[in-house]
Amino acid sequence: MPEHKHAAYFQLFNEIAILEQLSRALLEARLPNGIIAPHFAVLNHLIRVQDGRTPVELARAFQVAKTTMTHTLSGLEKHGLIELRANPDDGRSKRAWLTDKGRQMRQKAIEDLMPEFEKMADTITLDNVESVLPHLTKLRMFLDRSRDI
Amino acid sequence: MPEHKHAAYFQLFNEIAILEQLSRALLEARLPNGIIAPHFAVLNHLIRVQDGRTPVELARAFQVAKTTMTHTLSGLEKHGLIELRANPDDGRSKRAWLTDKGRQMRQKAIEDLMPEFEKMADTITLDNVESVLPHLTKLRMFLDRSRDI
DNA sequence: TCATATTAGTACGATGTCGAATTAAATAGG
DNA sequence: CCTATTTAATTCGACATCGTACTAATATGA
Numbered sequence: 001m002p003e004h005k006h007a008a009y010f011q012l013f014n015e016i017a018i019l020e021q022l023s024r025a026l027l028e029a030r031l032p033n034g035i036i037a038p039h040f041a042v043l044n045h046l047i048r049v050q051d052g053r054t055p056v057e058l059a060r061a062f063q064v065a066k067t068t069m070t071h072t073l074s075g076l077e078k079h080g081l082i083e084l085r086a087n088p089d090d091g092r093s094k095r096a097w098l099t100d101k102g103r104q105m106r107q108k109a110i111e112d113l114m115p116e117f118e119k120m121a122d123t124i125t126l127d128n129v130e131s132v133l134p135h136l137t138k139l140r141m142f143l144d145r146s147r148d149i
Numbered sequence: 150m151p152e153h154k155h156a157a158y159f160q161l162f163n164e165i166a167i168l169e170q171l172s173r174a175l176l177e178a179r180l181p182n183g184i185i186a187p188h189f190a191v192l193n194h195l196i197r198v199q200d201g202r203t204p205v206e207l208a209r210a211f212q213v214a215k216t217t218m219t220h221t222l223s224g225l226e227k228h229g230l231i232e233l234r235a236n237p238d239d240g241r242s243k244r245a246w247l248t249d250k251g252r253q254m255r256q257k258a259i260e261d262l263m264p265e266f267e268k269m270a271d272t273i274t275l276d277n278v279e280s281v282l283p284h285l286t287k288l289r290m291f292l293d294r295s296r297d298i
Numbered sequence: 299t300c301a302t303a304t305t306a307g308t309a310c311g312a313t314g315t316c317g318a319a320t321t322a323a324a325t326a327g328g
Numbered sequence: 329c330c331t332a333t334t335t336a337a338t339t340c341g342a343c344a345t346c347g348t349a350c351t352a353a354t355a356t357g358a
Contacts, residue, residue, distance in 0.1 A: 006259070008278045009266045010193070013172045015285045017190065020169035021212045022292040023162045036314080041166065044159070056336060063170045068315050070338060075314095092323045092336040110155070117158045123291040128284045129157045135277045136164045142272040143171040185344080205306060217345050219308060224344095241306040241353045 030112045032105065034079065038062070038072045043081060043098065043106040051098045054087060058096065063144070081105055179261045181254065183228065187211070187221045192230060192247065192255040200247045203236060207245065212293070230254055 024037045031040060045061055046053060053061075059069035073096060076082040081102035087093035124132075173186045180189060194210055195202060202210075208218035222245060225231040230251035236242035273281075 005275055006263060006266050008275060008282065009269065010259075012278050012282055012285070013168075013176075014190070014193070015282065015289055016165055016168050016172065017186070018212055019162075019165050019285060019289050019292070022289065023165060025212070026292060026295075027162075037166070038314085041163070044163070054336075063167055063174075065316050066337070067317080067339085071314070087336095090324075090336080092321095094337075114155060117155050119295070120158065120288070120291065124284050124288045126154055126157060129161050132281050132284050133157065133161060133164065135273050135281050136161070136168060139269070139273045140164055140168050140171065142269065143168070143175060146175075146268070187344085203306075214346050215307070216309085216347080220344070236306095239306075239354075243307075 026116060027109075027113070030116075031109055034075075035081075035105070036075075038064075038068075039076050039079075039081070040106065040109060042072060042076060042096075043102055046082070046096060046098050047103070047106065051082075052095045054090075054093050054095055056093070076102070175265060176258075176262070179265075180258055183224075184230075184254070185224075187213075187217075188225050188228075188230070189255065189258060191221060191225060191245075192251055195231070195245060195247050196252070196255065200231075201244045203239075203242050203244055205242075225251070 027037050027040060028035075031037075041062060042058060045058065049061075055069045055073055056066055058073070059066040062069070064072075073082065073084060076096075077084055080099055083097045083099055084094045085097060087095045176186050176189060177184075180186075190211060191207060194207065198210075204218045204222055205215055207222070208215040211218070213221075222231065222233060225245075226233055228250075229248055232246045232248055233243045234246060236244045
């Protein structure tokens with residue numbers, strides 16, 4: 001692969017890094033005080049995949065250190081958005097359960113974000129998103145796999 | 150926009166957040182000890198755009214707080230990868246200049262990453278990257294603009 | 299020209315993330 | 329079984345990022 005072809009891959013990761021920062025800022029401006037993007041991401045995951053996940057499962061899903069997930073979950077618990085209960089299947093482990101307050105907070109945040117998505121749709125249509133997503137997902141899965149090895 | 154259509158935008162930002170983490174880890178594993186992704190990103194920017202940028206320009210380019218850029222630049226300077234000199238056009242300001250060591254370190258890091266891009270090309274081809282990039286760039290520019298307002 | 303507002307950079311304190319080390323529970327192998 | 333290894337979660341220390349407050353220099357505009 002010649003030099004100039006690497007440039008495209010480079011640029012891709014550069015855009016991803018900046019997009020991550022911008023979208024995090026956009027999101028956090030619409031979340032209650034003290035709630036940050038990782039909190040919201042965990043709430044979403046617990047809705048999408050089902051709650052009752054363990055901290056290690058969540059850390060893997062988001063590719064963060066498990067110490068980081070401990071910290072994130074304790075923040076969610078302190079705000080009453082989740083409950084951590086012992087895992088009956090494994091005495092070392094815990095499971096995270098959404099509270100009503102957690103579900104409501106997430107729902108409200110999503111509603112507050114809808115106008116942003118509407119505005120965005122002029123720049124990147126739903127068709128665009130749907131054409132881009134599979135490539136990013138494949139790349140994410142590839143990087144995920146190659147990390148484990 | 151109905152509920153299920155938001156899901157695609159949601160998923161897009163979710164993938165971006167995870168990709169950012171994975172690619173940062175991939176990169177930092179190939180950088181010298183003490184050099185982190187933001188250092189590398191600044192070196193790249195100084196090559197691509199031209200060195201002689203001011204800290205504020207760099208902070209805007211990466212959408213980070215200017216205090217963060219101060220910290221990043223002082224790290225780069227401490228490692229001898231850039232030099233900060235007074236800006237003759239503005240007594241409040243400085244300009245960042247690449248050193249030979251900085252250019253060499255960046256070049257080596259890029260060469261060390263090439264095999265990774267080669268492997269990646271099976272998952273996401275150059276054509277894929279080139280089809281995805283314009284959408285991400287437009288989205289980044291949109292978010293960038295709407296932040297300023 | 300001079301007072302006011304804005305801008306560039308930094309110091310500081312708070313907090314998020316990470317890696318290494320630790321403890322307790324589960325698993326594997328003899 | 330029983331010991332050695334692995335795994336889940338946490339504590340701790342290091343450091344990156346951020347917002348606020350500050351200083352110095354520049355720009356504005358009456």
